Amino acid sequence: MPTHTKAVSSTRIMALMLGLALVLLSVKFGAYFLTNSNAILTDALESIINFVTGGVALYSVYLAAKPKDLDHPYGHGKIELISSGLEGALISLAGIAIMVKSVYNLLYPQPIQKMDLGILLTLVTGAVNYAAGRYLVRRGTQEHSLTIIANGKHLLSDAYSSLGLVIGLGCIYFTNILWLDSVVAIIFGSFITYTGYGIVRHSISGVMDEADLQLMDRIITVLNQRRRENWIDLHNLRVIKYGSQLHIDCHLTLPWYFNLQESHKEVEILQEIITQEMGDVVELFVHLDPCLPPASCRLCTKSDCRLREHEFVGRVEWTLDNVSENQKHSL
Template sequence: MPQPSATSSIRLMAYMLLLALVLLGVKFGAFFLTRSNAILTDALESIINFVTGGVALYSVYLAAKPKDQDHPYGHGKIEFLSSGLEGTLIAIAGIGIIGKSVYNLVYPQTIARIDTGMYLTFLTGGANYLAGRYLVRHGTRHSSVTLIANGKHLLSDAYSSLGLIIGLACIYFTDLLWLDSVVAIIFGSFITYTGYGLVRNSISGVMDEADHQLIERIIQVLNQRRRQNWIDLHNMRVIKYGSHLHIDCHLTLPWYFNLQESHKEVELFQETIEEELGDVVELFVHLDPCLPPLSCRLCTKSDCKVREHVFVDRVEWTLSNVIVNEKHAL
């Protein structure tokens, strides 16, 4: 059974799919009333919103499925593929919009009822803005790449609608019909760039590109909650599987700790990370014994009875020294 957070995400995406269908009808109604290329850009992007909303709904559902023998790390990677597909379709729509707008610069067409088009565009843009903000907030809370990508797409749609209204207002007050195609080209370019960004992020996730911002966040928490027994930390790697995180690292503990004591430290180490990131963390820790007297120089353990060198200085864990597969030394 999916977790409660996953169930709420699936339900949310179903509502967003229904909203996309309603807004799609409103935007195409505005286009048929006005015959404006600029409004057509908004309507075509709504087709993408609806298609990608369906893909996002399926990917969120699939990502929520539990791990199995064929997918030992879960099904979360599907979210990156969903985000990539969404970005590709957005980019294609943007290129199509630019092409049609260039054609109508050469062969202009009549525009009608611009004021009605502006009202309808304002209505749909406001709805997309509110929906996008909620999706990004919900996706960030539950570490869902798909929800965040879909939310950012809706926000970009809302911002383009705002610019579109400004452009239509200029056409309305100046009667310069060529402005319609110019506005469409500008927003077609913006849409294409948005699609490229989503594809780029998707490829980064599939290729397990290091998320330095996330690793720095983890390191900051570990520095703040650092225990004396955690002598050193290095070779940290974080891999995303949808909303789940797989973390590998090497942790140096006192060489004389028995298995039970070492296991307790690993549990405390994991609890520290989970308090910051939630229970979506799968942690694999390789334990290293300290190496006297080298480790003694940076060890802050005050009750060590076998210390072979006086404490010199504590090594502050940073992104640059934690991701390297090398023990720290002074």
């Protein structure tokens, strides 16, 4: 799917999710006013965050999809890191607010009513959030969109919270022990706070361009599997994420006698392999190095080289450790 088409589709999806968040927000607050349950209020308060962050996410996806310009030569994808960080911070604040109110209600208990209806509404909204969250995480992973993934994980955490609340509310319903309502709310307020912290931590890592070791290992594995004889060495591999866009830098060692046209062809093949694996979100920058006989000959697998100055000793398997280093490999 072309990048522009993906962007339009993602924007529409986030707009639909914003509308869904508003509907679920109304249902959850309705359940709270019917029951006066502090635990149900925790679910309703988190839905406010769902709606606010849904709006931020919608704008973020729209802005990230804008093409590069003179002011933003790497695109606008970094906005997704800011968006997900804001979402995580708001989630944590909601969790803290839930715990504070729950402690208050432990000290000053309030009567609870119509618990059966509250349980039903919580279960329904939790199921909807779970389905929406699973879809967003899968879609965001396919499009390398941190905003969509963060929004999906938020909905999943909301769904898990709802399930826990249903269990807790069920205990309250059958035992009539009212203080359990606040205890359940404190437990899931803590869970919500921790979820928000995880999202903030991930977004900060992106802003600081922290290496995504799992992503790099995936790329290295593919290059090892489809390695060509002409690719004598690969090193100084770096991957930087700008929203859904991936910027990959590396040094590729080729036979020193290759002309410009031959070298360019090898770079095109490298680009094609990475694009097939990662999709059309990759911008590749390759620095070409000439081989240095006889040291390079020892690890060169090129069988038809007429200028070899040393016998082949062994192939160097590319790994996360040796490909990340800024130096040629040797035997």
